Amino acid sequence: MDIEKEAYDKIIEAGKIASKVREEAKKMIKPGVKLIEVAEFVEQRIMELGAKPAFPCNLSINDIAAHYTPKLNDDLEFGDEDIVKLDLGAHIDGYIADTALTVDLSKSYSDLIKASEDALYTVIKEITPPMNIGEMGRIIQEVIESYGYKPVSNLSGHVMHRYELHTGVSIPNVYEKTNKEINVGDLVAIEPFATNGFGMVKDGNLGNIYKFLAKRPVRLPQARKLLDHISKNHSYLPFAERWVLKSENERLALNSLLRASCIYGYPILKERNGGMVSQAEHTILITDNGIEITTK
Template sequence: MDNLEEKMEKLKRAGEIHVKVMEEAVKLVKPGVKLLDVAEYVESRIVELGGGAAFPCNISINEVAAHYSPCYMDEKEFSEGDVVKLDIGVHVDGYIADGAITVDLSGSYSDLKKASEDALRSAIKEIVPPMKVGEIGAIIQEVIESYGYKPISNLSGHVMERYLLHSGINIPNVRETSNECIDVGDIVAIEPFATEGFGQVVDGSERYIFKFLRVRPLRLPIARKLLKLIEDKYPYLPFSERWILKENVRYRSALRNLVSSGCIYAYPVLIEKKRGIVSQAEHTVLLTENGVEIITKGLL
């Protein structure tokens, strides 16, 4: 088991890599550029710098709030009217830095972008551990509503542990009466989402991000082979359809089989209920005896 000093060192290293990769990636988000090129740059650059991708690079545009990661051979390009959420996760030996930024290519949604960013800064500034998660949600809601927008009530931040993106404690983006608290030693991703729409997301039909759940008996040899590959390479953290199909394009049907068999989970792309434009801002913070330390501090 790592001692506290080693844990902090690895977490901070993940944060340093995150900041560098995010700064480089934001410059690539331009009209005419393929989403796939940005995602692959992000993921390979993380590895180059000594980290690992904690999840596939998420590039969610306009009314898509989260969980869009370019698919295999994706041809989609950024356009001039896009509001782009770039969400990147880096881990060093399982210690995760998770952060996101909104890039407004349209130039028309600066207030929406500011609403999520200001909510993030305000929430972090007010954290005094131990603190009820619902109180953080209340701050986020108040700030976003002050801009005339709605927080997305069914998306939340999350407490993280080693090799675990979601420990079970969520940080809501609205006021809640939950008695759950965050406290000293917690690694917390806080991620306000603001929208001009309804204020909730619904599941889309597309699914490009997956997570290993369990080994189960499988009839198809190719499905058994793929499950073994996933268990060996991605036992804890989410992985991309892209990463699998690069190994063997014939795995596409096996992926579906593993989902229907309950061996892996497929994350649906999340879309704003009334197709409202969405902005996102996210930092990973570490709660210490001396206050809150921002691990992903960079462009935000």
């Protein structure tokens, strides 16, 4: 995408907000703290600072790599053996910053965390546009494997456009033969995942994150009302059930929208062999003057 000054300023500001909230929320992740406290803090703090959440705050624990956000009235707490992926996004007028880190409450997985972090910073340093995405995957894979772990091969980073979280090319975490490239003007989220497991994720249960698909006929009046609200307020970016349900009584309406394919529910992504997973993520903007990490 061509970057005009107004868009550039919003991209940079969204990145500053996302990184500030990430560091504040990191300190809250402790044994006995409820996940919903951290998620709601993240989402409210992003708005306090002048942006909006680009997606629900993800808090994915242990072998869950991605796509879990607390449900309405969730009472799940962090445990003292957990390895926690905190993944959050902020946007200003649709210009997105996406960032993540891993918190090891067990103090047993420092090398696993270093593997994904080192892969992230190494590949960013090596980017010279135009950059072949398969070559980026090779760098990520080599760094993670040098620590004795496996990259998660079926998760990837992504190019982002205005109000579009995943669009264009994906940035693999392993080598693949391809002619696809990232180039000047691209806004890219790079997110290496490392694991001591199999090296792939599989779909689990729904993780309480949804996206709007289309307005279709539904019978329940409550479902029609909910669909109207979702289509008006969450038509572009993913949303949490917490954002649209006022009480458990409305869950029937949400489920009817799922069945009617008005909305899509994201499944949690679990490591195939139950391995522990770490994640590190930054958003970069590729400019004529070089690479800018918007979420540093």
